[in-house]
Amino acid sequence: MELPNQQVAASFDEIADLLELAGDNQFKIRAYRRAAEIVRSLDEPAAELLRRDQSAIPGIGEALRSKIWEMESEGRIEYLERLRAQIPAAIVVLTRVPGIGPRTARRLHESLGIEDVASLLAAARAGRIREMPGFGAKTEANIIKAIQSMQSDGGRKPLYQALPLAQQIVSELLKVSGVEHADAGGSIRRRRDTIGDIDIIAATTDAGRLMERFASLDVFQEITSMGPLRASAVTRSQIRCDLWAVPPESYWTGLHHVTGSKDHHVRLRGIAGRMGLLINERGVYRDSDGQAIGIESEEDIYSLLGMSYIPPELREDRGEIEAALSGALPAIIGRHSIRGDLHMHTSWSDGGESIDDMARAAQAIGYDYIAITDHSRSLGVAHGLSVERVLQQIDEVRGANARARGIRILAGAEVDILKDGSLDFPDEILERLDVVVASIHSGFRQDRATITGRIVAAMQNPHVDILAHPTGRLLARRPGYDVDIGTVIREAARTGTALEINSYPDRLDLDDEHARAARDAGVMIAVNTDSHASGELANMEYGVWVARRAWLEPRHVANTMSCDELIEWLHTHKAARG
């Protein structure tokens, strides 16, 4: 049986997580993380590639190869099993609370018997934590605060943590005999940037067999409930997963139902009611005689209601129903519209590969152009380039471009917006670059007026083409800096500066609502990956999903232009770009 890449990647990620908790060495941890990323980006099963050629996958050496073979033949990795046994599940769970490291988690677990976040909160509220040596009332208050803020976002997880798991579960369920269709619905299918839980629906003629297989999947830590047609489980990464089994004739209304959103459905049901129809998860029925109407796709549901098909990413009741009724839905962008990537790093700063490597990988994806945008001098942690180094790099990029066939390589930089709003390279340098991406990497705690003023000042520089990761947020780790995004959008429109949707899966800013506001204000958007290795170029799909949710069409996105059009756009005086 074929071993799915998602399963290999999830196991490598879990090994990295557990090694991190065990305090193992960073080099080893990074090797597993990198391997997970590489395997996830392959188009062919890793095991097959390696069988043909042992060194087919750079970054996968002997030790990792043998784990892939083991997983294929045994269905498990001994090493991972051992790590799981060494590190109690409670410790894994407790370290998800911000501020609690592995050592603290172990002490809380061992001395107070704390098993999960709920019992930790109860212990903190009861004043039991301050009684432990080395812990005070302040620590206790911080723990309460951290748990409350975790719970206020409903414990949502970034899409990239849940989507590969959901895909892995679905692909396993599709192999079960009797299963005709299966898919993940909910915010995963709508491609929201964070998700609450994984909802899976499967059409089957043999629900018993489906439930049995679901319960046996290795991704789950615990099966929390099991009925004839429904089951719930919790994954090892603490994401809840619900499964619905439906008969094949109810699949499309069922999928439509679990996809949501609730607001979208309420509106649709209202429209259906006025037409004398009843829609629920089992089917569509005529009010008059209760007769079921045959539904063979989601398209059928929308056309029955007299509207054009609404893609899942738009189902939020943000005007899509009115647009679909009047035939005015936007032709939203797809992954294939993207012709280049305008933000990436190489080993010149904090990336892992050469300019040529990145260009080759981009060409293999089918791009017409890329921009190399390494960090500027002030970003010491990322080996930012000095003025001399960036001049050298421009020559190097010109050379690589001359060697390359079929892809254009543009010279760029990700120039830091310094604390006073000035840029990290002088104008004489910026004007030699084809593309200037500007961004903030410091002074995150400045107040709203100061941060917004910094960004506005940067956008007023005529050489700045794109404002990168405009809010600085990291999903589930840190909120963005306090920026007035309305002002940024207005100023971007006025100066002709593009705003970025950063496809790095834990950034994804601008978010969908801000990107849509930018679109409406006439701002050009660039969807970039900010890759630090060629395997990360595949993250583009995450940015495209945000763009789809923001109602963007190809004409709203700079990197859907041909290279010549793009260069012309870059040369046009910024204020006149429009």
Ligand SMILES: [Zn+2]
């Ligand atoms: Zn950056």
Ligand SMILES: [Zn+2]
């Ligand atoms: Zn970057």
